[in-house]
Amino acid sequence: MRIAPALLAVTALSLATPALAALKVGATAPDIVTKAAKGGKMYDFSLKSALKKGPVVLYFFPAAFTSGCTAEAHEFAEAAAEFEKNGATLIGLTAGNVERIAEFSKVECRDKFPVGAATPAVISGYDVALAAKAGWTDRTSYVIAPNGKIIFTLSQMNPVGHVQGTLDAVKKYKLAKK
Template sequence: MERRRFTRFAPLAALAAMLVSTGARAQLSVGAKAPDFTAKGALAGKEISFSLSKHLKKGPVVVYFYPKAFTQGCTLEARAFAEASGDFAKAGATVIGMSNDDVPTLQRFSKEECRDKFAVAAATPQVVSAYDVALKRDGNATAFTSRTSYVVGKDGRIVFVHSNMDWRDHVKLTLEAVRKLKAGKKV
């Protein structure tokens, strides 16, 4: 059954694979002030409003952008973040996944693939632009976001950026960054 779900999205996976060659690059650099946002989203299947500034009062926030809910790479990445959610919590960090999916899709994704462990939210065009995560092909923006992870320190500054369409290192690298923050080490 799992295999059938991914097969259904083969055209999107093919599109994502094509777009990988364009090289996702995040313009926001370490030390930059993270653009504040409030976004509609979902946690455990319920609609929520997520405010970056509100969550930064509690500690660092991992803001990770992914292209499209329920595609193979994005599903695997969400599951990996869900599995590591306890480790992020121990390090004092909040995780928020961002895509341009609509809220009903995010409600399902938060329950089924994020396993009720962390919130996902709809990245508006303004948020996509502010974080420079529009996925581009041949220099033109597509309807997808690039796979880019930012770790935002409690002071609202970006302390770590990882932009790569391969989902596999996003969890490991952002977790290392928040652990270093907690230990008072340079990220």
């Protein structure tokens, strides 16, 4: 049996660049209880408590104070009021440079939303391990409905599209609930 060269090339490319894994739309979001910071002040974050207020935008990023993560934090900070206006809680989680999340929340998140530590259990539960760097998270954004079901997932290392995608999902959810 002869395999077409184009098919071989596509297969080789897909093996060379593993796709980011993520929980699918409709899956139940695992509970999260972790240390988080907003405006430099540490507190305990509970996903279960946050979901009582409305949908939660949960975004994972590789590490505090890296270029892509800083750009993404700035964009989420600029949109924070829009998320709030639409009834959503916004939080970022990382496993990279967690000793600096309080500083990152103040400087790069501009006191607009919290960032927290992604524990190994959270990384595993949300399937967001970064293959290139052990113990870090990849870049994956979720919108979780108050019933705990995931209604939006975007998993790509490029930060472009995460803010707009999650905001659109929150607005669509709000509209459907009217």
